[in-house]
Amino acid sequence: MATGKSRRIKDLDTLKALGHPLRMKLYRALKVTGTATASQLADQVDEAVSLVSYHLRKLAAHGLIEEAATGGGDARERWWRPADAMISTRDEDFRDAPERAAVHAAVSRMHARQQGEMYESYLDTQSAWPGDWRNVAFSSEFMLSLTPEELRRLGDELNEVIGMWRARGQAARESGDVEGRENVAVHTYGFPFRT
Structure with a gap:
């Protein structure tokens, strides 16, 4: 990139x-x-x-x-x-x-x-x-009770964790360490809803 x-x-x-x-x-x-x-x-x-x-x-x-x-x-x-x-x-x-x-x-x-x-x-x-x-x-699906600020923080923390794993995979790809690796999609959503 x-x-x-x-x-x-x-x-x-x-x-x-x-x-x-x-x-x-x-x-x-x-x-x-x-x-x-x-x-x-x-x-x-x-x-x-x-x-x-x-x-x-x-x-x-x-x-x-x-x-x-x-x-x-x-x-x-x-x-x-x-x-x-x-x-x-x-x-x-x-x-x-x-x-x-x-x-x-x-x-x-x-x-x-x-x-x-x-x-x-x-x-x-x-x-x-x-x-x-x-x-x-x-x-997975999780139903949480959060404030807007807590949902923002949760999203930031998830992005941080995914970023760490993305960097690990990128480093492995660049070093040629591709044995056993596949492309993996991780989709997350965070949104309010009412029942």
């Missing part, structure tokens, strides 16, 4: 750019691979290279991804990487106008839908995974 920092998206145009379903899949694929070409990503998302290239340029125009040093192979191909270690959005940055709030809600719904699809895909293929992976995969 270009920086170890996280980026909070606050402008509507960048949010709209990320809000396209294919762009979000491409961004997620780059987060997993670190660097990739349009051809490699096209294979992963089963789309035409020209379409993937177009969407990668849109993500780059908004600073979400950037060109990376050539990863080997054909030097004529552009290599891409995420521009930041993490991106996030917050409702408070978009609630000042109905259009902004609607776009944020739509992008958040699409993101949640894609996360659900990822988990359902795992459930569909669960029996094909070795037992040691099946034994440690988890899905």
